[in-house]
Amino acid sequence: MMMKLTLSKVTGSARLGVITALAQSGGEKTLEVPGCLLYTRTGSPPHLTHDTLQNIAGVPPVTHLTLSTLAEHQEVLEEYKEGIGKFAGLSDTLLYCSINDPVTPNPPGYNTNKTVSVWGSGGRLELTPQRFVSLQGALRVDWIQCLCDGEAAADGCSRKRAKKSVDRSLSFLDECLKLMSENEALKQKVVIGAIEGGDLQEERLRSARETAKRPVGGFLLDGFQGGSGDPENKLNLIAAITAELPEDKPRFIHGIGRPDEVMDCIERGVDLFDSTFPYEVTERGCALSFTHQYQPDPETAGEPQRPVLDKKELINGEQTEDESEDAEDDRSSITAYEICLKEKRFREDFRPLLQGCACYCCRHHSRAYVHHLLISKELLAGILLMIHNFQQYFNFFRSVREAISDGKFQDLKEMIRKQAS
Structure with a gap:
């Protein structure tokens, strides 16, 4: 099963469209792009219950879970047998599971050719493709970011490390796809392939081309979070990557949420973001x-529907x-x-x-x-x-x-x- 992205307008590289066929269970849910996902921590929106969440209009139909916060609960979920959606009261939404939490990325230096490390509240867990797939079987989410070596960041790494991140991630992708195709419960799930390669354009493009050859439903531009490095170089890299990717599949990015940075990424072809920024602002x-x-409507000028900013309130310290x-x-x-x-x-x-x-x-x-x-x-x-x-x-x-x-x-x-x- 593949989700379907239908574009209605493209301005430069900014893409307007809608994603349908979101989950194998069918249903009428759609996700508009550009858009964001509902960020959660251990399956719950931060500070909110599912009742208080109902006070918010326009909540995205796809909820973002993080494997690093859920991996240590595998035994409980396997015993429960009905997946994290029902367990966490998220049965009315679609579920996307990323490897890491964008707010608390994993410390580097622990991935190997055979394992990827994630950190939960109980410490470090090593995930092989086999354990990753069995964990996804317990979680039962709809969209799965595939296991990858995401330690080569876009703000600098050696050529050797960038190449290794691409080679490892493609190897993990192939093994996970094979294991999932042999699992009746997972064979129809949407897999999101990670584009790796650090700050080297040739490796990023190799990762994009090779990942696009696999049966993935979308792409994660990984390693762009963090404030270090030249912002212009990162944006040029993002533009080069999206130019290599197929038009009919969504492009995700994690850890970029500030409005001006979001606009820069959308302008370069990115479709979906997490919503960690509002949580960080709250904290x-x-x-x-x-x-x-951007365009006041003269007919509703007397009843503002959007926020009006008091210029004196622009805070920069x-x-x-x-x-x-x-x-x-x-x-x-x-x-x-x-x-x-x-x-x-x-x-x-x-x-x-x-x-x-x-x-x-x-x-x-x-x-x-x-x-x-x-x-x-x-x-x-x-x-x-x-x-x-x-x-x-x-x-x-x-x-x-x-x-x-x-x-x-x-x-x-x-x-x-x-x-x-």
Whole structure:
């Protein structure tokens, strides 16, 4: 079974389309691209229950699980016999399982020609293709990122290491595909092949061409997360890779979530992203505060449907003299797309987190209240911020799709870029 990507418009390399035939069970679910997946930790959306998740509009129909957090629970799932979807209450969504959690990547130096190491709460686990396939049999997800050697990052590695990452990953892919084809429960699953090769274009292109020859349903551009390395070189590499891949299969990327970086990747042919960025913003005690309304509708000018950004709220560390009330708070990771609600200036700010936002938090609570919750270290702070940040992020991708459809992609990209400067 292969999922089907149908493109309706391509602007440069930015692709607008819809993925159908998402799972072997059939059904009517579709996933629009460009888009993102619903990020979870050990099968649950961070800070949220499945009930509170219902307060968020436009939740993606595909949920992102991570093998590193689930591998140690294999025996429990094998005994349960009905898969992680039912076990974690995720039976109404499609499931995609990546090897690593983009928020906490594995330490390098532990992969071999025969095993890939992942780290769970109990320490390191070595996965052979055989163990990987048996683990997938217990999980019963719909889309499976194949076992790969993802240690050769795009911000630099030796030529020898880059070549080894490609050779190992192709070998793992071939072995896993063979084992899955012999397993009745797994033979119809969608396999996502990883494109490896570090920062060497020739190895990346070899990986792309060879992976595309295998019966995979999509491609993961691996190793691009992390802030080091030349951003322009990474983008050129992404553009070269996507140019080699077939048009009718989706391209995934992990660990890239900042709005301006997302726009750069979409412009170079990437289709699907994780939604770890809203979680990271929440963990910083921050709220997404950027606008993605590229074209105001005069008919609805009096009733804003999208967030309206107060220019004074663009935070980059120099634009406010107010210090956070948490002395240990690290401001270096705060982006220009968010406001830090731990700051003293929000103590008596009774506006919603973002003017014009229709999320549950902004409809019912103020910045001052969320500030109080954060300073008091109340768990409700994370819940309210997660609802807001997920809602804003999912709305952002909707705006990207609308911009491509309307021929306004560059206008939106410029608007997003200006908010970072």
